[in-house]
Amino acid sequence: MKEQLENKSTPLFPISTAAELLGISVHTLRMYEKEGLIVPFKKDSNQRRYSRADLERIQCVRRAINEDKISIEGIKRMLALIPCWSIMKCSDKEREACPAYINMEKPCWAYNLEDNVCAKMNCSECEVYNSFVECNSIKDYMKQNWGK
């Protein structure tokens, strides 16, 4: 029994239910995923299951695109600024070998990292991914860390 209690990250809804709840099409959801904006849980059969946190995150993405007029590429670049290397306490050696540290086109969870901490874990359960659900969270994070 790894996870008994239901929480915000519990995989619940199949794609059609998620789409309905959000008022968007199933294809749009898959497109966001392909772009690396979201990482829904996948069952063994490869079917997606969306959590409440996923829905919240998708609403943020949606607002960013449709109201704030930030392009998907722009959102990806912003998410690429999350200091995952610091949160995951990567060694200098790991950093120098990690495309998520080196590059800046997309968030760490949009890579398929095979030779560091991230290889062992599922991004949909990772602290990095789950600490930045809300859109404002990146600037808030910077404010905290550059307090003085």
Next chain:
Amino acid sequence: MKEQLENKSTPLFPISTAAELLGISVHTLRMYEKEGLIVPFKKDSNQRRYSRADLERIQCVRRAINEDKISIEGIKRMLALIPCWSIMKCSDKEREACPAYINMEKPCWAYNLEDNVCAKMNCSECEVYNSFVECNSIKDYMKQNWGK
């Protein structure tokens, strides 16, 4: 004699020359400025003069828009992440009153700040503005500050 030597931030070119050097229209330049992406020097007569650093910055903006497909709104949000409050050593009181600290839609230099350090100075000569000419500089800055 405040500034005798010519450097990267020396105001040199009128708008038409800048446009020609960059291969874009005069109006596009004004548009970038209106959006708050650039702050060229202005003469007393209100005419713009572009420095070499301005040209470099505009090339970065251009690449971001046309090659990387980041929208102008997206660029603004990225630049809004620059921790100006830390660079300028703003007090807690100043921070709490500053829209550039509170909000996240646009870079600090796109505001007309009247009641803090920024009121006294010209953004085109400010350290914050001049430390982030290159597009990669924000992530680089984060890497430096979250080294360990």
Next chain:
DNA sequence: GAAAGTTGATATTTATAAATACCAAGTATT
């Protein structure tokens, strides 16, 4: 085991951001 829902992929539509063109009034240059 039949019906409903899912998978990924490509092709098409639509909404709009980015750039351009045009304007009259003001400034610079000779």
Next chain:
DNA sequence: AATACTTGGTATTTATAAATATCAACTTTC
């Protein structure tokens, strides 16, 4: 004082990102 350039504004064009539609093969559900 005449010519060339700049100012800020709106109105228009164009390039394309975001979303939709359609597809055959595969999975879930009852």
